[in-house]
Amino acid sequence: MSGNKLVIVQMNDTHSYLDMHPEMFWQGGRALYRPAGGYARIASLMRQIRGDNQGSVLFCDCGDTIHGTYPAVRTQGKAMVPILNQLGLDAMTAHWDFAYGPKVLRQRVSELNYPLIAINVYEKETKKPVYPPYIIKEAGGLRVGLVGIASNIIDKTMPSSFSEGIYFTLGREELPPIIDILRSQEKVDLVVLISHLGFPQDMKLLSEVEGVDVCLSGHTHNRLYSPVIQGETIIIQSGSQASFLGRLDLELSDRQISNYRHQLIEVEADIKPDPLVDELVGRALAPYKDYLAEVVGETATALSRGTVLESTMDNFLLQAMIDSTGAQLAFSNGWRYGAPIAPGTITINDLYNIVPMNPTISMAELTGEEILLMLEENLEHIFSCDPYRQMGGYVKRCLGLNVYFKIENPKDNRIQKLFIGNEEVRPDRYYTAAFITEQAVPEKYGQNRVNLPERAVDALIAYLAKHRPLFVELKGTFSAV
Secondary structure, three states, X not given: OEEEEEEEEEEOOOOOOOOOEEEEEEEOOEEEEEEEOOHHHHHHHHHHHHHHOOOOEEEEEOOOOOOXXXXXXXOOOHHHHHHHHOOOOOEEOOOHHHHHOHHHHHHHHHHOOOOEXXXXXXXXXXXXXXXXXXXXXXXXXXXXEEEEEOOOOHHHHOOHHHHOOEEEOOOOOOHHHHHHHHHHHOOOOXXXXXXXXXXXXXXXHHHHOOOOOEEEEOOOOOEOOOOEEEOOEEEEOEOOOOOEXXXXXXXXXXXXXXXXXXXXXXXXXXXXXXXXXXXXXXXXXXXXXXXXXXXXXXXXXXXXXXXXOOOHHHHHHHHHHHHHHOOOEEEEOOOOOOOOEOOEEEEHHHXXXXXXXXXXXXEEEEXXXXXXXXXXXXXXXXXXXXXXXXXXXXXXXXXXXXXXXXXXXXXXXXXXXXXXXXXXXXXXXXXXXXXXXXXXXXXXXXXXXXXXXXXXXXXXXXXXXXXXXXXXXXXXXXXXX
């Protein structure tokens, strides 16, 4: 076989951003914000790509798809199904898609017209795979094996409801025999890995496992403007929040990639939306449109989450929690998703983009020693020198403390100094902390834990009412020294 051409298009970490939204772009020493994204514009791009490459296109989704915005969470992902079914996707894998529980995800997958594939998700009772590990697709005169790896951290750092009755492996042991089956029994011309492990994890995995031609990487929201080559594998990752697609054009000769071209495509505002998908997006948004459009404040500061150590968006959230509870400290999870909010008005929709689950605010008393241990654990999850041990997210979001740490140090030895207020932390002293979700303060830490009646969005609205316009500073909470 010679002279075959194939176009692979990647969508990853869209987090249910149905429509256009502000996106952040770096330019020199500052961040710029401009509108981007939305499934109707993605549909238009795909129509053009398919029109130019008849029968030679595969479109794959790396997951984090049916969770992340108010309409998706409100309907447990069901609002996304008609839209996704119009995109012509070939396969997906998953991460936050498990947020409604494994049973709900199975129901959603049954409603989709393409499969969820994963080699590393098992039933606890039977030890049997929950999802098919791979599928075979014919495109461009080629037999292509698509293999899926779901996020492996779901039963390790996420709420227990996400993994009820199932468990997750890394997929490292399962991948080589699957590749062998695809090559020797299925006689594929190309093996494509659809992964939600994360870019560092995929790089390590593919340094250990041969036989993958292309890896579509997800989870870590990298905007790779050029492919990365690991051994014989081409790796791409394509941003987040439906703001980008990754396009990889391949030429094959005798089952070998002889040439390739890559493009990270921004889903720009001036792309004409696909009429049908635009109508479906409108239907999905319609029941909530008036509520989500309500203006509840304004900000003079750009609220963004896309920075590893600290962010203005999360400092707003944390300060609102402290203001609501009177706690000394506040903690939230280091979520990556959440579209930025440019200076100007703030709507209810913006607040749910910050925290779409709208969890209750909780309180606990933590000793200084527990805080130190909790932060060291989190820093290892983010910066471990072994990618397989990285389980972020960004660094845990904190307010009321200052940490001076060495990124490069080994586990449990990163923090050099920890201050609460202006005083160095005292290991035996108790400190009051407000937090949302068990990811922020795991159950093993603290005492006198209590769930308060107020929810996160309520606290944000109350804070905005007192601070108009809103000003948010970076506090130097975590300083790499």
